[in-house]
Amino acid sequence: MKKLKGDYFIYSANRLKDGKVVFLCIRERKTIWNESSKNALKIKRNEIELYENQVNSDERNCIIIGPYLVEIKENGEIIKLREKIRSNGLNINYKENV
Amino acid sequence: MYKYTELDKKIVTNRVEQFRDQVNRRISGELSEDEFKPLRLMNGLYLQLHAYMLRVAIPYGELSSEQMYKLAEISDKYDRGYGHFTTRQNIQLNWPKLIDVPNILKELAEVEMHAIQTSGNCIRNITTDHLAGITEDEIEDPRPWCELIRKWSTFHPEFTFLPRKFKIAITGSLKDRAAIEVHDIGLRIIKLNREIGFEVFVGGGQGRSPFIAKKIKEFVKKENILSYLEAILRAYNELGRRDNIYKARIKILVNELGILSFKKIVEEEWKKIKNKDFINAKKEIDELKKAFKIPNLKSNINKNVSEKNKEFNTWLNQNTQKHKISGYSIVFISLKPLKVPPGDISSDQMKVVSKVAKEFSFSEIRVTHEQNLILPHVNNDDLSKVWNILNKINLATPNIGLLSDSICCPGLDYCALATARSIPIAQRVSNYFNSIEKQKIIGEMKIKISGCINACGHHHVGNIGILGLDRNGEEFYQITLGGSAKENSKIGEIIGPSFSSEKIIEAIDTIIKVYLIQRTHKKETFLETLELTGLKPFKDALYDNH
Amino acid sequence: MIIINKDSSEDKFVQIHNISEIKENNSIFFDLDFWKNNKKDLIKKDCDLGIKISSDEPINEIVENLEIFKLINFNFLSFKDGRPFSYARKIRENLKYENKIRASGNILPDQYIFLLRCGFDSFEIKKNQIKTWENILKNNFESYYQFTESNT
Numbered sequence: 099m100k101k102l103k104g105d106y107f108i109y110s111a112n113r114l115k116d117g118k119v120v121f122l123c124i125r126e127r128k129t130i131w132n133e134s135s136k137n138a139l140k141i142k143r144n145e146i147e148l149y150e151n152q153v154n155s156d157e158r159n160c161i162i163i164g165p166y167l168v169e170i171k172e173n174g175e176i177i178k179l180r181e182k183i184r185s186n187g188l189n190i191n192y193k194e195n196v
Numbered sequence: 197m198y199k200y201t202e203l204d205k206k207i208v209t210n211r212v213e214q215f216r217d218q219v220n221r222r223i224s225g226e227l228s229e230d231e232f233k234p235l236r237l238m239n240g241l242y243l244q245l246h247a248y249m250l251r252v253a254i255p256y257g258e259l260s261s262e263q264m265y266k267l268a269e270i271s272d273k274y275d276r277g278y279g280h281f282t283t284r285q286n287i288q289l290n291w292p293k294l295i296d297v298p299n300i301l302k303e304l305a306e307v308e309m310h311a312i313q314t315s316g317n318c319i320r321n322i323t324t325d326h327l328a329g330i331t332e333d334e335i336e337d338p339r340p341w342c343e344l345i346r347k348w349s350t351f352h353p354e355f356t357f358l359p360r361k362f363k364i365a366i367t368g369s370l371k372d373r374a375a376i377e378v379h380d381i382g383l384r385i386i387k388l389n390r391e392i393g394f395e396v397f398v399g400g401g402q403g404r405s406p407f408i409a410k411k412i413k414e415f416v417k418k419e420n421i422l423s424y425l426e427a428i429l430r431a432y433n434e435l436g437r438r439d440n441i442y443k444a445r446i447k448i449l450v451n452e453l454g455i456l457s458f459k460k461i462v463e464e465e466w467k468k469i470k471n472k473d474f475i476n477a478k479k480e481i482d483e484l485k486k487a488f489k490i491p492n493l494k495s496n497i498n499k500n501v502s503e504k505n506k507e508f509n510t511w512l513n514q515n516t517q518k519h520k521i522s523g524y525s526i527v528f529i530s531l532k533p534l535k536v537p538p539g540d541i542s543s544d545q546m547k548v549v550s551k552v553a554k555e556f557s558f559s560e561i562r563v564t565h566e567q568n569l570i571l572p573h574v575n576n577d578d579l580s581k582v583w584n585i586l587n588k589i590n591l592a593t594p595n596i597g598l599l600s601d602s603i604c605c606p607g608l609d610y611c612a613l614a615t616a617r618s619i620p621i622a623q624r625v626s627n628y629f630n631s632i633e634k635q636k637i638i639g640e641m642k643i644k645i646s647g648c649i650n651a652c653g654h655h656h657v658g659n660i661g662i663l664g665l666d667r668n669g670e671e672f673y674q675i676t677l678g679g680s681a682k683e684n685s686k687i688g689e690i691i692g693p694s695f696s697s698e699k700i701i702e703a704i705d706t707i708i709k710v711y712l713i714q715r716t717h718k719k720e721t722f723l724e725t726l727e728l729t730g731l732k733p734f735k736d737a738l739y740d741n742h
Numbered sequence: 743m744i745i746i747n748k749d750s751s752e753d754k755f756v757q758i759h760n761i762s763e764i765k766e767n768n769s770i771f772f773d774l775d776f777w778k779n780n781k782k783d784l785i786k787k788d789c790d791l792g793i794k795i796s797s798d799e800p801i802n803e804i805v806e807n808l809e810i811f812k813l814i815n816f817n818f819l820s821f822k823d824g825r826p827f828s829y830a831r832k833i834r835e836n837l838k839y840e841n842k843i844r845a846s847g848n849i850l851p852d853q854y855i856f857l858l859r860c861g862f863d864s865f866e867i868k869k870n871q872i873k874t875w876e877n878i879l880k881n882n883f884e885s886y887y888q889f890t891e892s893n894t
Contacts, residue, residue: 356856
């Protein structure tokens, strides 16, 4: 396991069936995987263990694949460029062909 | 064009059903992701940054109109209406859903296509010269041999769990348009004492540790090529490193043992299996040669085709080449127009290409390893019509071989392995040099851009190579100069410290300026100038502290 | 774990770790280190001998004495380790070995056909994979391009 850096995180993964990028959120007190990172559940370093089991269970139950923690700033902003691109979705205008 | 035999059809159909079963077992949880991953990779299904990615095989770059049309339909039905052609002549769809892939494969099978072995630690697509069969400078058409070797390598029971991926490229000409010297095995068809055979190269590759392939055998008789390949693959399978994925390619093994030592091992094994005929090759190759005969083209005098339309003439000059049959031309379709990610094509464009090929090129299309397309047999009388159709759909940018005809990997915009974005660099470079006149003054210029050290953009063999890196969270770009993928291939040299995203275009501009000043005459290519001047004038201009 | 033999015979081989464990007319097998240390004694025994080799161990230690072994058991350290496919094929085709070649350890059901085509004819698998295995055994070999000598 890579050593975790940072104090605040969100959980991200891909949905197994369609491959979409999803983030762990809370809705009506339950954890769900949602495509928008804006409402992702902000998790402090010492809170990770509270959600780990649910995340691993979701993986075992074939809902998601490859869950991992994405480091964010306290205000929720994603730090790494790669994660920004992943959470924003594709940013190239490919329809400018014709 | 090659048409499937009953055996081909059976194999592909079986594979579709086998994968459907594997997907079902994955979704039910019977297969874990660890167990499923190598199985889905062997069907070309990756998990990338935003979604799954399906890499569809285009064996040795040959596509029929029907197949191109089906790809368009699939991209509309299951994906986002576009595809991306790769440096190994395949096509990638970037947004398929796992649950749809079995049906996608089924529809592909209907037009004799598949995604078999486009990923995974097995033998990948056999790639070749995009001018195979239609060029004068050929000893023999490599395509029948590509298909023979494809059959030999598909579901080969011994070589499906190699230390790492394995790439083979073949050329039938003394000119190398297939980059054979940067492949794990490169084959060149030659004639010795009136006999056809192969020159065999081994251990080339790019990525983290680029190597130019070494010649392992001067001449292998054509009837022995499969057994020779078996001997090489067997040596690699047994001895290739499996402890470190970055040291697992055959290039590392050949480099560590030395070519003589490696050759000794291969030849010893080959002695034992030399005369084996693994797939009834003698009979197969005769059938295959018939299948790959070019259409019956009636030769004509090459009359002057140019017209009063300046745009047409520019395109004619830059994007077409003489066919070996007089009166016909080879038409390049540039997938590098301004603003578009290099190698991308929309489903609408695919449909138009399909129709144009059907009407004007005997339903044949080819994919080059430089991410462009070709209409291989166009009658000169039809060139004007073809240009009109392509021009309307933005596929007639007259930049083949010029600076804006760059090779570019998907990079950090798409790829989970990338360290930096590559597509915006390609777009910005094209934009900056967008004048075709200016590009023609510069002349032949191969810019190749990779978004990480895996070098899928082939930057090591770019005249100007650009490698995207991550420096403390910021994108930086390292430049190499002097690479070449042609015969007598060369790995480019790093010119100095990398450039920020803001400064990279200026750096490229500086390099071009130095070249234009330094060249002794207008026809001297960038590579030729560099050979004479060395890196110094470029380094001085780039890193002078001003 | 269960042993399935292509010829439907029952498995009799028992692993030993000590010379003293050997009884007459047994079918025994041992690992490569044991073979190297006890070669002389083992050859004298009136037993069916088998050897278990890890997929990362080279086979030159055993190719000189191949005819001694009634069983060669390749233990796959990982299903990605493809070396035994080459070893098995060499033993079968180049050296004309006629006795049992077994695959054990980490193998996936999806590898069974490849293993069979390379000359394996004995498999150690998990009990819950028997059904998958039986389905595959029923398959014919027509749908492949390559002739290996185990294709027929």
